[in-house]
Amino acid sequence: MASNILNHIGIENYIFLSVILFCIGVFGVLYRRNAIIVFMSIEIMLNAVNLLFVAFSTYHQDAQGQVFVFFSMAVAAAEVAVGLAILVSIFRNLGSIDIDNLKKLKG
Amino acid sequence: MDNQLALVLVLAPFLGFLCNVFFGKSLGKTASGWIGTLAVVVSFMATISFFMQVNGSGKAINVRLFEWMQVGNFKLDIGFLLDQLSLLWLLFVTGIGSLIHMYSISYMHDDEKIHSFFAYLNLFVFFMITLVVGSNLLVMFIGWEGVGLCSYLLIGFWYKNQEYNDAAKKAFIMNRIGDLGLLIGIFILATLFSTLDYTSLKTIITSGFPFNHYWVGVAAFCLFIGACGKSAQIPLYTWLPDAMAGPTPVSALIHAATMVTAGIFMVTRLNFVFDVAPVVQTIIAVVGATTALVAATIGLVQNDIKKVLAYSTVSQLGLMFLALGLGAYEVAVFHVITHAFFKACLFLGSGSVIHALHGQQDMRRMGGLKKAMPITFITMLVSSLAISGIFPFAGFWSKDEILMVAFEHNKALWIVGSIASIMTAFYMFRLMYLTFFNDFRGTEEQKHHLHESPALITIPLIVLAILATVGGAISLPGNSWLNHYLAPIMSKAKHGEHHLDSTAYMLMGIALVGAIVGIAIAYVKYIKQRQLPQEDAQISGVNKVLYNKYYVDEAYEVLIVKPINFLSRFFRDYIETALSGLVFGFGKVTSELGYYGRKIQNGNIGLYLFAFVLGVCAIISYLFLAQ
Numbered sequence: 001m002a003s004n005i006l007n008h009i010g011i012e013n014y015i016f017l018s019v020i021l022f023c024i025g026v027f028g029v030l031y032r033r034n035a036i037i038v039f040m041s042i043e044i045m046l047n048a049v050n051l052l053f054v055a056f057s058t059y060h061q062d063a064q065g066q067v068f069v070f071f072s073m074a075v076a077a078a079e080v081a082v083g084l085a086i087l088v089s090i091f092r093n094l095g096s097i098d099i100d101n102l103k104k105l106k107g
Numbered sequence: 108m109d110n111q112l113a114l115v116l117v118l119a120p121f122l123g124f125l126c127n128v129f130f131g132k133s134l135g136k137t138a139s140g141w142i143g144t145l146a147v148v149v150s151f152m153a154t155i156s157f158f159m160q161v162n163g164s165g166k167a168i169n170v171r172l173f174e175w176m177q178v179g180n181f182k183l184d185i186g187f188l189l190d191q192l193s194l195l196w197l198l199f200v201t202g203i204g205s206l207i208h209m210y211s212i213s214y215m216h217d218d219e220k221i222h223s224f225f226a227y228l229n230l231f232v233f234f235m236i237t238l239v240v241g242s243n244l245l246v247m248f249i250g251w252e253g254v255g256l257c258s259y260l261l262i263g264f265w266y267k268n269q270e271y272n273d274a275a276k277k278a279f280i281m282n283r284i285g286d287l288g289l290l291i292g293i294f295i296l297a298t299l300f301s302t303l304d305y306t307s308l309k310t311i312i313t314s315g316f317p318f319n320h321y322w323v324g325v326a327a328f329c330l331f332i333g334a335c336g337k338s339a340q341i342p343l344y345t346w347l348p349d350a351m352a353g354p355t356p357v358s359a360l361i362h363a364a365t366m367v368t369a370g371i372f373m374v375t376r377l378n379f380v381f382d383v384a385p386v387v388q389t390i391i392a393v394v395g396a397t398t399a400l401v402a403a404t405i406g407l408v409q410n411d412i413k414k415v416l417a418y419s420t421v422s423q424l425g426l427m428f429l430a431l432g433l434g435a436y437e438v439a440v441f442h443v444i445t446h447a448f449f450k451a452c453l454f455l456g457s458g459s460v461i462h463a464l465h466g467q468q469d470m471r472r473m474g475g476l477k478k479a480m481p482i483t484f485i486t487m488l489v490s491s492l493a494i495s496g497i498f499p500f501a502g503f504w505s506k507d508e509i510l511m512v513a514f515e516h517n518k519a520l521w522i523v524g525s526i527a528s529i530m531t532a533f534y535m536f537r538l539m540y541l542t543f544f545n546d547f548r549g550t551e552e553q554k555h556h557l558h559e560s561p562a563l564i565t566i567p568l569i570v571l572a573i574l575a576t577v578g579g580a581i582s583l584p585g586n587s588w589l590n591h592y593l594a595p596i597m598s599k600a601k602h603g604e605h606h607l608d609s610t611a612y613m614l615m616g617i618a619l620v621g622a623i624v625g626i627a628i629a630y631v632k633y634i635k636q637r638q639l640p641q642e643d644a645q646i647s648g649v650n651k652v653l654y655n656k657y658y659v660d661e662a663y664e665v666l667i668v669k670p671i672n673f674l675s676r677f678f679r680d681y682i683e684t685a686l687s688g689l690v691f692g693f694g695k696v697t698s699e700l701g702y703y704g705r706k707i708q709n710g711n712i713g714l715y716l717f718a719f720v721l722g723v724c725a726i727i728s729y730l731f732l733a734q
Contacts, residue, residue, distance in 0.1 A: 029716050038716075103710035 006058060014055035021048035035087055035097040039080075046076050109157075113170045113187050116153035116197070117236050120146045123229035131222025140212035143225030147208050147232050151201035158194045165595065167191070169242060169306070181301050188242035188305060192596045195440065196239045196372055199447045203364045204232050206567035210455055211356040213563035214462060218354075224264060228360065231257035235365050239372060244293045244303040247373065251289065251337070254366045255282045261361060262353040274349040281346040285336015289373075292329030295322055296380070305376060312379045313598050320383060327384035330377065331391055334370030339421050340428055341398045345660055347421055351413040355458030358413060363420050363454050364447040371427050371443055375436045379598035382434065392432025392516075396523040399425030401657070403530035407537075408653045410640050411468045412457045415538050419494065420450055422527055426509050429524055435512040437593045441582045442509055445501035448578045449490035452571035456487035459560040459568065460542060464553050470538065471640055475547040479557040482565045484543050486572035491539050493575040495532035496622045501578030503619070508584065511614050525621055532625030540633035541640070548639075584611060 021044055028041025050069045057065025091097050123146025131139040161168060167190030175183045187193075208228060215221045231254060238250025256279075263275030297303055299322055300311050312318070334340070339347035350362050361367070374381060374391070381388055399422045406418035423446050430439035461468055463480060477484045493500035496507065506528055513521040547554055559565070582589035632638050646654050655661075 026720055030713070030720060033713070099712040102712050 004058065006055075011055060011059050014051065018048045018052040018055070021045070021051070033098050033100055035090070035099050035102075038099060039083055039087065043076065043080070046072070109168050109189075110170050110172070112153050112156065113168075113189060113240070114172075116150050116157070117187065117233070117240060119149040119153070120229045120232040120236065122146060124226050124233060127222050127226035127229060131226060134222070136216060136221045137212065139222040139225055140208070140215075143229050144205060144208040144212065146229055147201055147205045150197075150232070150236060151205050154194060154197040154201050157189050158198060161189065161191060161194055162592070167595070171242070175245075179301075181297065183243060183245060183303060185246060186242040187240040187246075189240060190596055191593055192372075192375060192440070193239045195444070195592070196368075197236060199444055200235050200239065200365050201232065203447055203451050203571070204228075204235075204360060206570055207356050207360045207364075207451065207455070210359075210458070210564055210567045211354075213561050214356055214458055215354060220264075224261075224354070227257055227260045227264070228356075231261065231361060231366075235369075238369055242304060242306070244296065244305075247376075248289065248293060251333075251369060251373075252286065254361070254369065255279060255286065255337075258282070258350070258361050258366055261357040262350045264353055264357065268352075271352040274346075274352040278346040278350050281343050282336045285333045285343055288329045288331075288336070289333025292326045292333060295326035295329065299323065299326070308377075309379045309598065312383060323380060324384040324387055327377075327380050327387040328390070330373065330380070331387060334374055334428075335394070336370075337373075338367050338370030338424050338428070339398075340370070340394055340425065341401065344398060344402065344421050345656075345663065348414055348417040348656070351411070351417050355413065355454060355461060358417070359451045359454035359458065362417065363450040367420065367424060368427075368443045368447070371424070371431060371439055374428075374431045375440055376596075378434075378436050378596070381431075382598050388432050388434060390432070392429050392520060395425045395428025395430075395432055396513075396520050396527075397425070398422070399429060399527040400523050400530075401425075403527040403534070405653055405656050406534045407530060408640070408646075408650050409534075410470050412460065412470050412473070412538060412542065413454075413468055415470075415534055416450070416453055416457060419531060419535065420446075422531060423450070423494070426506065426524060426527065429520060430509045430512055433512050433516045433520075434599070435509070436597060437582070437587075437590045438505070438508045438512055440593065441589050442505035444581070445493070445505040445575070445578045448571055449493040449500075449502055449575035452486055452490040452568060452575055453494070455564070455568055455571065456483050456490065459483040459564050462560055462564070463557055464549060465556070467549060467553065470541040471642070472549045473542045473547070474545045474549075475543070476557065477543040480543075480559050482559055483568060486565075486568040487543075488539060489572040490575045491535040493578075495535050495626060496528055496618055497626075498615075498619055499576075499579065501575050504579035504582060504584070507615050507618050508582070510618055511584075511611060514610075514614055525618065528618060529621040529625040532622040533629050536626045536629035537633060540629060544634055545637060 025041045025043075025045030025048060028044065029038050032038055032041065050072055053065045053069045053072075057063065057069075087097055090102065094101055123143050126134075126142050126146075127139050131142075134142065157168065167188060169186065169188055171184050171186040173185055175185045177183070208225070211224065211228065215224050218224065234250045234253025234257060236250070238247050238254060241247040241250060259275045259279040262278050263272050265271050293303065296308065299318060300308055302308060302311070312323075332343075336343045347362055347367065351358055353361075381391070402418045402421035402425060406415055406422060409415045409418060423442070427439045427442050427446070430436075430442065459480065460473065460476060460483060463476070463483075464473065467473065489500065493502040496503045510521055510524050510528070513524050547557070581587075641650075643654075652658070
């Protein structure tokens with residue numbers, strides 16, 4: 001327990017950081033119009049949650065949380081690949097990646 | 108070899124039908140007619156060949172083509188049974204059919220759709236042959252339905268006249284009612300015996316194998332309903348007089364000589380079934396006698412030459428059913444054959460008259476045609492003598508046998524049958540006198556154009572008249588070739604031939620005197636006193652009731668057609684409206700919801716994301732608060 005970093009920086013700080021990151025992500029998604037930024041904001045949200053996982057994993061002395069983060073990162077990597085491919089395709093078709101221009105799905 | 112020849116027999120008219128359907132128009136009128144005729148003649152030849160064979164050997168020929176279906180232990184083949192009964196039937200179906208086809212070439216020559224007329228006629232003959240030669244009840248049923256269809260097509264052949272269309276529909280619907288009975292009868296037999304093959308059915312029923320008599324009786328009754336529809340018996344007879352809307356050769360072929368005898372054929376074919384259902388036999392006899400009498404009374408006052416013949420057909424069919432009901436199947440068959448001869452001749456003769464008068468069918472506008480049309484007159488006179496039962500014409504022998512059988516079984520039936528016969532003699536000679544004697548009552552123009560019909564019309568008339576004269580020879584009392592010939596298909600050995608004892612001579616004498624009395628009354632009324640039937644408006648009293656056919660059509664209209672129409676309207680106006688309102692309501696609500704829901708999907712991704720986040724927040728706060 002002596003080397004536990006939580007002794008130096010309390011768990012509540014990790015929670016605050018995670019919440020702040022998550023909220024930045026949410027607002028980024030809601031306010032930015034550039035699809036890549038929106039995309040990055042989503043990644044930030046994802047990583048905020050990952051951080052929380054790792055922090056609590058250490059807090060509870062349980063490796064399960066960290067294992068879960070590995071899976072989550074692997075999935076995120078795949079998602080990024082697909083997402084960027086879609087964005088490239090959108091750019092080729094529309095010449096822009098402003099999400100306001102993406103109105104072809106209108107019912 | 109037999110298989111091939113049997114196929115030729117059955118399929119030749121069908122080939123004729125195909126030829127006329129596909130090439131009839133390009134072949135021209137005469138060629139199309141001769142192809143149709145030839146097709147039937149080929150069948151006739153094949154029939155003669157088979158007839159010689161079977162008459163010589165006495166053994167039936169069973170042609171099995173292929174297996175149709177097998178369900179459990181129920182097995183059905185497509186096959187033909189060429190035995191004494193079916194060949195006899197085929198002889199006159201194809202024989203008279205050929206003559207009538209030949210007649211039609213000339214009769215229908217001015218009709219522009221003559222090729223389709225011959226196509227229908229050929230198709231009819233094909234189905235009639237199927238009906239007769241089928242080796243089991245289901246093959247017979249195919250033919251049974253097929254002739255109904257062709258009858259519909261031919262009655263409504265002049266489809267531009269709405270009345271004719273109605274007559275065609277009436278015939279079809281009436282027949283369908285009977286067909287339902289027939290079908291139920293077939294189903295019952297199939298359930299009881301697991302087979303529909305005539306030979307197997309006969310073996311099972313006559314072998315003394317125990318079976319449910321009640322259900323066999325029900326089956327026999329249902330089959331009889333089918334026969335009622337096809338052979339125009341009470342209560343399903345009203346279609347036949349209306350069927351006279353078709354061209355006259357059709358009336359001669361279908362509604363006198365062949366199709367209407369299908370019911371009699373079926374009952375004779377299944378005589379082993381009816382023999383074990385005595386109650387049904389009694390019903391058949393009573394229905395037959397009643398029909399004979401009722402139709403004869405209506406025939407007394409009809410003024411349309413074809414209507415008279417139509418009612419006389421119904422009446423004669425009634426006599427045949429009387430014989431069937433009394434178990435005298437071969438007597439009924441005998442009358443079918445002689446009737447086919449003289450009734451076909453009468454119809455064709457009336458067609459010849461109508462042809463000469465350019466479509467006039469009302470006997471009040473005829474008269475004095477004797478000189479202008481000698482051949483038609485003589486052939487029709489011969490046939491009228493035959494149908495009236497005058498010695499030694501064919502009808503005398505067959506009618507006399509029916510009456511003799513009736514006399515043996517039940518005096519009341521004998522009296523009814525005799526009265527019907529006397530009436531027959533009267534109205535047939537009423538027809539003859541009104542048409543051929545006295546002065547011509549038509550227009551001047553018609554008078555100038557009066558002419559004897561061409562050879563294609565008179566030759567069939569002459570042949571049929573000869574047959575109507577000598578046809579009785581096939582079953583003379585005391586020495587009946589027919590009874591002997593038909594013996595193998597009957598389930599019961601017959602109670603010996605009629606002996607020519609004093610009773611038989613007495614009955615013959617009574618029948619002959621009755622017929623002469625009928626003719627004499629007609630003579631006095633229409634030749635001596637020169638009476639004419641009244642015009643439609645002046646008819647009153649009993650005559651009016653008879654002239655309007657006892658108002659049976661009107662009664663059916665009120666009792667059956669009107670309630671059904673009312674029910675249909677009720678269902679259409681209320682039940683259907685309610686149901687469709689409900690269904691349409693669902694659709695309408697859904698589509699309205701969709702119309703408004705559509706607006707949410709405006710394609711703005713920002714809004715979607717906002718809604719998404721809001722939703723997540725809502726879920727989280729709910730979970731938080733719910734705890």
